[in-house]
Amino acid sequence: MQPAVDSKQSEVKQSSKFWDVFKRYNLLILILLFVALAASLSPKFLTVQNFLNLLQQSSVIGIVSIGMTFVIIVAGIDLGVGSVVAFAGMIAAVLLAGGHGLVISIGVALLAGMALGSINGFLTTKAKVPAFIVTLAMMVAARGLALLVTDGRPVFNLPAAFNWLGAGFIGPFPVSGLLWLLITLIAVLVLTYTTFGRSLYAIGGNAESARLSGIRVERNIIIVFAISGMLSALAGVVLASWLTVGQPTAAKGLELDAIAAVVLGGTNLFGGSGGVLGTFGGVWLMAIITNIFNLLGLSSYYQMIFMGLIIVAALILNQFVANRD
């Protein structure tokens, strides 16, 4: 510590001001730190093309993480997202391969995801089974459904028009990335400016007092899981479109990446706080880390170790900042 120059009081004020700023923007500061580090390590990093690639690569996990944020805000968890991604992708691919139109195929896939999400919400609220268990069961069951659609075969030769959603561009921007940005924006508005969105924080903070204050807790929780299911399904459609193939084994382990992104973004796993912008930052942080590893040509064993260390370090920082009053 430096010796105090001013009176003690002003020093406290100064430092608390610094912490206020840091608390608010710690994720952004962390991201900028990594960007600076990455830029200094590789001349290929700070290029427009690289960031457009990242925008496209991250859109699937990004869209899934938005739904996950909603679920975690109400103190739930959704382990089924990866399987729902695969299932919805298969549904869309099979319908498309069967000659159905884009709208029908994608629509049915989204409805299917919404239905699976609603089942999650329904079982957690009405049957009072913990979300962890319900969605773990969904993870297994939806994977089974995804395999059942074609007996485990991938579906390829999808129509070229479908490819536009996941791999197409509007000007220099990837369509899938723009879709992710759009949904992020909508989600931010919903969480900030709607009664429904604000009620989610109350539910996550204390479900009982939310109920007593007239919030329809159960209904809103079911809606939240339905949103998560539908966004996972959308991510599944984007993934199938990006890879031009429906694969029943796609997106394994995606749920853990999504949870990591949400938590990195400062959303509390116990519910009641956090937001979609933070998650957006969390997804970027993870994408930047993997990207720079690849650009540097770091062996993938080290990549795994560093990724783990960085996630833990970022969380410790989050905790440290949050606990500083």
Add this chain to the structure above:
Amino acid sequence: MFNKKLIILLMVTLLAMTLVAGCSGDKAPEGDVADNGAEEQLVIGFSQVTLDSPFYVALMEAAEAKADEMGAKLVYVDAQNDIAKQNKDVQDLITRGIDILLLNAVNPSGVAPAIKAAEEAGIPVIAVDRPAQGEVATFVGRDNKAMGKLAGELAVDLLGGVGAAEGKVIEIQGAAGGQVMMDRRDGFHEPLEQEAGVEIVQSPYADYVRANAVTAFQDLLQANPDVNLVYAHNDDMALGAYQVLEQNDMLGDVKIIGVDGLMEAIQKMETGNYHGTVLNDPGYLGEVAVETALGVLDGEEYPEFVDAGTSLITPDNAADYINPDLVFASKQ
């Protein structure tokens, strides 16, 4: 009120989903094969490592069809990549009563209890696709090293021929530490090591998954825009690289080689921008496994390793292999 609506909505959607899933599946119901009763049918048990990959599903279906054709019955269990479940599964098969066991091990040493149980019950075991340690009659599989070598020889050809090959290669590897990955790597490296002008600049792991390969290759292509050839440990990942090159308008500038004979890859060869794959026909492997099993029961002698064989598929002979009904090309 709201709940009633919700339940109805759920029911309807579920029904719709079942219909969608039902229309697309065309699996025949489990056979109620008419018993001719004349002689006792031989029962082959098959413990499969996982059925969540098209390769193993095709292997399974071909084995079933072959067993039917040869008048035997095949019963199978799916270990779902779980070694503990596999040992339990085999015990269940033995309890149920089988004459011989085909075993595709989750890992070679983990199946010791299963092999021991089979031995005690007097049931011969044949390892299929993946080796198993212990008392097995024989191992029906493929030499992944030979497959990698075929890919390596093609790479040398594409880069200028033996003794004159030049260029930068990116190798997209499978699952870190796996036997198949190591064999497909080592076999590929063999012919390349003879070429002073060839350098493997990057070797990311992408777990045999296309999405991972796309992400990694997108990054690596920026870091190495002058790459001449990409080799992936399976076609699914190679197709990921294909797609990245397509997006960057670089198709044709970079040669692409995969392994497995995935039909999607062979169809891409017609464009002239996918340069080779190595046959890894699961159907034929399943047939050989069943033939070997019935042979062992007949008292025939087999070598330690029965090779189901492989061959190179390039744009020159791709037309012979195209069959849109198959996921993997089959042996000609």
